[in-house]
Amino acid sequence: MYMQRKEKMSRKILLFLLFAGPSMTLFVMFVIVPFIYGLYLTMTNWDGFSSTKEFVGLQNYANIFKEKDFWSSIWLTFRYVIASVIFVNGIAFLLAYLLTSGIKGENFLRAGFFTPNLIGGIVLGFIWQFIFNRVMTTLPIFPEQSFLSDPTKAFWAMVIVETWRASGYMLLIYIAGFVGVSPDFIEAARIDGANNRQILWRIRMPLMMQSFTICLFLTLSSAFKVYDMNLSLTAGGPYGSTRMAAMTIFEKAFTYHDYGMGQSEAVVFFLIMLVVAVIQLRVTSKREVAA
Amino acid sequence: MLRKLIAVLLAAVMVLSLAACTAPATTPSADTKEAEPEKEEEAPADEAEEEAPADEAEDTGDVxxxxxxxxxxxxxxxxxxxxxxxxxxxxxxxxxxxxxxxxxxxxxxxxxxxxxxxxxxxxxxxxxxxxxxxxxxxxxxxxxxxxxxxxxxxxxxxxxxxxxxxxxESQCLVVNKKAVEETLGREFDKSQYTTTETFEALLAELREKGMENPIIMMSESWSMCGHLFAQMMNFQDGTAQGCFDFVDYIKDGGDAYDNEMFKNQVKIYQIYSEYNINKADPLAAVYDLNCSYLVDGEAAFMSNGTWGWPDLAAMGADVNDYEIMSHPIDNDLTGRVQASAxxxxxxxxxxxxxxxxxxxxxxxxxxxxxxxxxxxxxxxxxxxxxxxxxxxxxxxxVNTSLAVDYMATGKTVNTVPFGAPSDFRTTMEPYIQKLVTGLGTDRELADALNDYWRSHEPNGR
Incomplete structure (x- = not known):
């Protein structure tokens, strides 16, 4: 009996290793090991290229509290995340509502809205830089000064570009949510006398809460991590007013040759993101209802 | 049974493919992964011995x-x-x-x-x-x-x-001489306009005669905040020691605001901003468009450097129309350009x-x-x-002008080995941009410069 159980166990382990082994190994090699090594680097004064580094304990973490630039970039990133999440999801949801209501050319419009998502962040930034600097400044409805030359407008320029890029992707998830709600519920609600607004609020939205959970998580995390578009659209300017957290951390590690400190900031940033993402997932998951 | 067999085979393929990923352990660099194993195989053990005749062969024309x-x-x-x-x-x-x-x-x-x-x-x-x-x-x-x-x-x-x-190379003003002369209606002699006062008067005259904004100030950080601002230190007395002395002066409690070359530099920014073809929006200037302004003669001076010629040539710039000139400097180094490797x-x-x-x-x-x-x-x-x-x-x-007008006549400044650390530009950038757009003051710029040098060491000492 014991031998039989043991054999079964080793068979299970073998099967597990056969199927999950390769991906587990890759995951450990490329995610877990670098993460742990990254944590170790936060406790050193490594400059990023030297072959020697001194162990400094938690000194870097203690110094983060004195880093005004880092905290101001975190605050800026928070504002950017809030604005992006609201606009991306708001617009994606409205478009999804329209594109599932039976209007003509739905498929063409869905593909059209999704297309910006296929353009990489760097290219996207350069395209929009051209639009803001060269196109909009020549149109009479816009001011002569580029959006990118004014700190407040440059911030909103980033939000506009992110909304343009990400809403098409979220749109597809919301469409899946809308389509996934059984017509039986809608029909039943109509028979009970519910109007369109009530159907949307009371029937559709609760039943497609999973879409909100996914979309909010994706937009939150991508907005927090923004770097490529930040670099090519505003390069942190004007006056250093749009340096988001990722750019500040990158500069600290690579430009200022303070890798240990930059890595520590990255860990703190990661923890902040983690807390926000977990709260978001908990809040939205609680509202999910089963049909 | 067949399904089990297929499953095991698939898993084996995945494991082997993983092993294949890690195979070229001898590769010294990720980028060279394709060629290196070949090298390991092909390069004979006595490669070093073969190198000596190879070098000799270079001199004798053999390959x-x-x-x-x-x-x-x-x-x-x-x-x-x-x-x-x-x-x-x-x-x-x-x-x-x-x-x-x-x-x-x-x-x-x-x-x-x-x-x-x-x-x-x-x-x-x-x-x-x-x-x-x-x-x-x-x-x-x-x-x-x-x-x-x-x-x-x-x-x-x-x-x-x-x-x-x-x-x-030299950081300097690239001049469309033809555009200047056609606007002024007389021959242009750059040696007459080497100070802030005379150069500003020239720009005013050009404006009066129809060239509204004769100068192009680049918006790129490496130009506006890197090259142009660096001359504030390079032209202290034109030597590395002069740069180090300036840094020490700040470290010892001195104020950059009182430094003559700092004042000169602020004046340069003010003049360039006033007569800038991108005056309406100096931070949104576009490099290619700037080059076209110079080539088309809409502006006559471009704050750039000798490296910019290929971009001008690509836009059809005529080789006979261009030369370089120094930024306006008011001290003994007036009329010189920074030129170094x-x-x-x-x-x-x-x-x-x-x-x-x-x-x-x-x-x-x-x-x-x-x-x-x-x-x-x-x-x-x-x-x-x-x-x-x-x-x-x-x-x-442009490079001919550097070689003939400046290097051959000794009118160059070279502050090697002095250098600012790599974060100097990014740190100073917001203050310089604010000065140029009128949102900041020279006092704020001086304070930022003071703060920087009190917490950093220059390279090259």
Whole structure:
């Protein structure tokens, strides 16, 4: 009996290793090991290229509290995340509502809205830089000064570009949510006398809460991590007013040759993101209802 | 049973593919993974012995064979990327070397990332900053190189030679002389306009005679906040010691605001802002558009440098219409331009094999000691050579103006080995941009400069 159980166990382990082994190994090699090594680097004064580094304990973490630039970039990133999440999801949801209501050319419009998502962040930034600097400044409805030359407008320029890029992707998830709600519920609600607004609020939205959970998580995390578009659209300017957290951390590690400190900031940033993402997932998951 | 068998086979394929991913353990660099195993196999054990005759062969015109090794080449001078790549690959083809060429506009960041990943380039075009910061640890000392005696502009750190000077460049005003003369209605003599007062009067006259905004101030950070602001230190007295003295003056509690050259620099920003063709939106200026303003004669002066000629030539600039002139300086250095070796080629000393280093050295010899290499550098890349044995003269008017009007007459300033750390520009950038757009003051700029130098050490001391 014991031998039989043991054999079964080793068979299970073998099967597990056969199927999950390769991906587990890759995951450990490329995610877990670098993460742990990254944590170790936060406790050193490594400059990023030297072959020697001194162990400094938690000194870097203690110094983060004195880093005004880092905290101001975190605050800026928070504002950017809030604005992006609201606009991306708001617009994606409205478009999804329209594109599932039976209007003509739905498929063409869905593909059209999704297309910006296929353009990489760097290219996207350069395209929009051209639009803001060269196109909009020549149109009479816009001011002569580029959006990118004014700190407040440059911030909103980033939000506009992110909304343009990400809403098409979220749109597809919301469409899946809308389509996934059984017509039986809608029909039943109509028979009970519910109007369109009530159907949307009371029937559709609760039943497609999973879409909100996914979309909010994706937009939150991508907005927090923004770097490529930040670099090519505003390069942190004007006056250093749009340096988001990722750019500040990158500069600290690579430009200022303070890798240990930059890595520590990255860990703190990661923890902040983690807390926000977990709260978001908990809040939205609680509202999910089963049909 | 068949399904089980298929499942086991699939899993085995995945495991084997994973093993395949990690196979080339001998690869010294990720970029060279295709070519290196070949090298390991093909390169004979007595490769080093074969190198000596190979080098001799170079001198006698025979072609050395490096057995198909790979050299990675990082170019941080994007405006000559195509030409440089052609030169490197042309040489490599002759010597059985594979080249992996890439460019960057930010050598500090790229090198830091590459070295952090254990993948530094074997050959790299870099600025002096990277040699100062990384040279001793990462780069191959080149003392005793064949070309060492032919230049005074090579870069040394603590007495050791690390950088082969690639080009001499000058940050200056590029002038469309024809546009100036047509607007003024008389011959233009730049020596009359070397101070802030006389240059401002010239700009005012040009405006009065129809050229509304005669100067182009570039918005790029490397230009507006890097090159242009750096002259505030370089023109203290035109020597490295003068720069160090200025830094020490700040460190000892002095105020940059009281410094004459600082005032001169602020005045330059004010004049350039007032007469800037991008005055309405100085931070949104676009490089290509700026070049077209100069070529079309809408503006006459461009705050840039001698490296900008290829961009002007691409827009149809006539070689007879252009020259360079100094920024307006009010002290004894008036009428001079900053000119120095601005780019260097270095060789890696961390992952490069002896064979790769030998090949890289041979390439440097090719550029500096052979007629073909010398000619290619000057004529194809359009640069001013830093070597006295290079007989070729620059073909374009901008570099010719540098060589004839300034270098030949000794009207240059060179503050090597002084250098600001790599975060200097990013730190000063917001304050300079605010000054230029009128949102900040010279007092704020001086305070930022004071704060910076009180917490940083200059390079090169």
């Amino acid at each position: 050395a064979d490096y057995g198909g090794i790979t050299l990675t080449f990082m170019n941080s001078k994007p405006e000559i990327s195509d030409e440089m790549e052609a030169i490197v690959k042309g040489w490599a083809d002759q010597h059985n070397v594979k080249i992996e060429f890439y460019e960057t506009s930010n050598p500090t960041d790229t090198l830091t990332q590459k070295y952090a990943a254990g993948d530094g380039p074997i050959l790299a075009v870099v600025d002096s900053t990277q040699i100062v910061e990384m040279g001793e640890e990462k780069m191959l000392p080149l003392d005793g190189a064949e070309w060492e005696g032919e230049t005074k502009l090579a870069w040394y750190v603590n007495g050791k030679l690390y950088g082969m000077p690639l080009t001499v 601005t780019k260097f080629i270095v060789i890696d000393n961390t992952i490069a094999t002896p064979e790769q280093q030998e090949a890289a050295k041979a390439f440097l010899n090719y550029l500096t000691m052979t007629d073909e290499g010398q000619k290619a550098l000057v004529e194809n890349c359009g640069i001013v050579s830093a070597f006295s044995n290079n007989p070729y003269a620059p073909a374009d008017p």
